[in-house]
Amino acid sequence: MVAATVYFFSRTWLPALATSSGGALDHQLTLNLILLGVVFCATQLALGLFVWKYRQRQVSLQVTRGGQPDARVELTWLTIAAALFLGLNIAGAAMQARVAETPLAEKPVIVEVTGVQFRWYFRQPGPDGRFGQTNPQLVDASEGNPLGIDRSNPASADDVVSSELVIPAGKTIEIRLHAQDVIHSFFVPSLRIKQDALPGQDIVIHLPPTETGTYDIACAQLCGMGHYQMNAKLKVVAEGQYRAWLRQFPPANVAQVGHPSTNKVAHR
Ligand SMILES: [Cu+2]
Structure with a gap:
């Protein structure tokens, strides 16, 4: 057995x-x-x-009898x-x-990962390499802005938000892990990565260079009734494909990205 x-x-x-x-x-x-x-x-x-060995003894094991x-x-x-x-x-x-x-061998590709009941959102800074500012008061998934990105901020125009994590193969990825509501846990079994995401904290982890393929992402922290459905896909693609994927998003796409039921881009 x-x-x-x-x-x-x-x-x-x-x-x-x-x-x-x-x-x-x-x-x-x-x-x-x-x-x-x-x-x-x-x-x-x-x-x-x-x-x-002691199967035939009738008495219980008392200290007075057993020593x-x-x-x-x-x-x-x-x-x-x-x-x-x-x-x-x-x-x-x-x-x-x-x-x-272990020191990083190269400059990492930076991605922001946010857990929110019961979804993962992934934001990449776009060609300018800078994330736009966010404001908790602007968070509204039904309006296509699940991360509360401040659209008046110039750096936010080229930010790409998606509901799957697309990264280039063979590159180190820096994940900046956030949680919007309760504690979640970013779990990628194929990479042996598991890290809690805590509200109010910016937790940095690194994904090692990875082979191309599609891998599961799960939430490993019981975070509410819908915890079981809090999963996503990690797609590791060749660098050229990654660049092409990024180019699919028009500038200021934040207005179109967000809730799964209303958003075609985020489900690509
Ligand atoms: Cu969760």
């Missing part, structure tokens, strides 16, 4: 890695699975052994368990720190 479970999960619990980096996390997960799998099997075998617990055995077991769990925690934290602190 245990072997079947391990086999099943090791094959299907994560999609294929879509980036050359990210292998460190998979290695750490595999290490955790093996070490804790050994502990799990050993304790279950010990449990079965003791049940079988005092052996302090050395208890201490040994506790020390091993503590070392194992602390060790795995430290190794995992060090791995995450290494990934987060």
Whole structure:
């Protein structure tokens, strides 16, 4: 049963890695699975052994009849368990720190990602490389302005807002993560990326250079009744295709982009 479970999960619990980096996390997960799998099997075998060995005893295990617990055995077991769990925690934290602190090899492509019940919106700065100003009082998805972009601001004219994340292959992407209402979590299983998005905070993460393809984006934080439908697609395309995709959006497209039911552009 245990072997079947391990086999099943090791094959299907994560999609294929879509980036050359990210292998460190998979290695750490595999290490955790093996070490804790050994502990799990050993304790279950010990449990079965003791049940079988003492099966004919009629009395309950009372200290007066079974003797005092052996302090050395208890201490040994506790020390091993503590070392194992602390060790795995430290190794995992060090791995995450290494990934987060690796200097970027190139200037990243910047994308703003905003979670709002129950959708993801993606904004790119356009040819001027600058995001236009936003104002929470202007947020109105039914008016085609789900992010509250201030249309009077010149930098906002070429901002592109979409409901799918389109990025060029082989480039590092800088994600500036926002949440408009409650805590969401930006989760891209194929890239092994998962980061909470918090209202009022600008959280920066980096997506590693990725192979072309279409990948799932989900919200990994239970954020309300519609949480289950808060997903989107990540489309990684060749650089030329990416430029062509950006050019499809006319300047000042913010007036046309927004709510899925009223917006053709955002659903492209
Ligand atoms: Cu959410």
